Amino acid sequence: MDRRHLLAYGLIAFGVLALLARASGGTGWLWLGVVAAVALTAYVNTRTYGFLLLGGVLAGSALGILLTDLFACDGVFLVSLGVGLLAVDRVHPLQQRWVTYLGAVLAALGLLAGLIDSGVLGSTWLPLALIALGVALLWRDRGADGRFPPPQRSVPAPPPVPPPTDVVQDDAEQSETHGESDTR
Numbered sequence: 001m002d003r004r005h006l007l008a009y010g011l012i013a014f015g016v017l018a019l020l021a022r023a024s025g026g027t028g029w030l031w032l033g034v035v036a037a038v039a040l041t042a043y044v045n046t047r048t049y050g051f052l053l054l055g056g057v058l059a060g061s062a063l064g065i066l067l068t069d070l071f072a073c074d075g076v077f078l079v080s081l082g083v084g085l086l087a088v089d090r091v092h093p094l095q096q097r098w099v100t101y102l103g104a105v106l107a108a109l110g111l112l113a114g115l116i117d118s119g120v121l122g123s124t125w126l127p128l129a130l131i132a133l134g135v136a137l138l139w140r141d142r143g144a145d146g147r148f149p150p151p152q153r154s155v156p157a158p159p160p161v162p163p164p165t166d167v168v169q170d171d172a173e174q175s176e177t178h179g180e181s182d183t184r
Helices: 003-024 028-046 049-071 076-091 098-118 125-140 171-177
Strands: none
Touching: 003 028, 003 049, 028 049, 049 076, 076 098
8 A cells, every 4th residue: 555545545434433432422432433443453563463353353343333323223233242242253263162152142142232222122922933943943852752762962972991911910020020039
């Protein structure tokens, strides 16, 4: 990127941020966004996972605060925080998937909070439909005998222990085999 373009992009970004701050009525989200940008820049330069995680959490929080101020909708903060964590896993996937699971749970809780706030879950028909769907899923998994299968073990059984192959010798046999004599 050319230095002339850097100044132009900086001015555009500053103008957009000023308009968003004016529209949302506050700048609390802006400072979180600035710290998130610094952390994400540090990740790009060092490839340190901690900077990416911090940047994702702060960027999701900043966006959540901004969207909550603009739209006054419950759950938007949790959804944006969850999306920030899911983005961290997409940028730098790890063997352990805890970031993905945490992001998905936060996003799901945010969606649930938004649905509760909107009144969709306030009707009687949606909970009844959820119960009917759960019963239908259980009914589908019945065996040929009409009974439900027993629950599966979540912990695998340990492997069988082989019988010991070494025979332990008593002290008298050990001293004879090692050339030691017991002359006291």
